[in-house]
Amino acid sequence: xxxxxxxxxxxxxxxxxxxxxxxxxxxxxxxxxxxxxxxxxxxxxxxxxxxxxxxxxxxxxxxxxxxxxxxxxxxxxxxxxxxxxxxxxxxxxxxxxxxxxxxxxxxxxxxxxxxxxxxxxxxxxx
Numbered sequence: 001x002x003x004x005x006x007x008x009x010x011x012x013x014x015x016x017x018x019x020x021x022x023x024x025x026x027x028x029x030x031x032x033x034x035x036x037x038x039x040x041x042x043x044x045x046x047x048x049x050x051x052x053x054x055x056x057x058x059x060x061x062x063x064x065x066x067x068x069x070x071x072x073x074x075x076x077x078x079x080x081x082x083x084x085x086x087x088x089x090x091x092x093x094x095x096x097x098x099x100x101x102x103x104x105x106x107x108x109x110x111x112x113x114x115x116x117x118x119x120x121x122x123x124x125x126x
Contacts, residue, residue, distance in 0.1 A: 010061055014054055020104070021050045023097050024089035032088065046081050049074075064111040 029035045029043040039047060053073050054060070063069050072079060093101040 006061070013060060014057075016103075017054050017060075018051045020100055021054065022047060023100060024085055024093065025050070027089045027092055027096055028085045031092075043085075046078065046085070049078055050082060064107050068111065 025039060025043050025047040029039045033040045033043065057063070057073065059069060059071070074082060
C-alpha cells in the first residue's frame with residue numbers, strides 16, 4: 001500500500017515537472033521565436049528531450065531541481081539550451097503562470113532551508 005502511494009506521488013511529481021518544463025518552453029518559443037501555435041522544431045526537440053529526462057530520472061523522489069542534482073543527465077549541449085530557456089522563462093513565469101511560479105519559489109526556499117539544516121548537522125558532528 002505504501003509503495004503504491006509512493007509511486008503515485010512520484011508519478012504526480014513527474015507530471016508536474018514535465019508540465020512546468022512544457023510551459024517554460026512554450027513561453028520561451030512564443031516570445032523568442034514568435035511562434036503562434038505550438039513550438040518551433042528546435043524547441044519541440046528540446047522539450048521532448050527534457051520530458052524524456054524527467055521520465056528516466058532515478059533521483060526524482062529526493063531531488064528538487066535538476067540544477068541541484070549531483071548527476072547531470074542532460075547532454076552538455078542540451079543542458080546549455082535548457083539553461084537558456086530557464087533563464088528567460090523563469091522570471092516571466094510569475095506573470096504567465098503565477099501558481100507554478102509560487103510553487104517553485106516555495107520548493108526553492110524549502111531546499112535552501114533543508115541544505116542549511118544538513119550543513120549545520122554536518123558541522124556539529126565535526
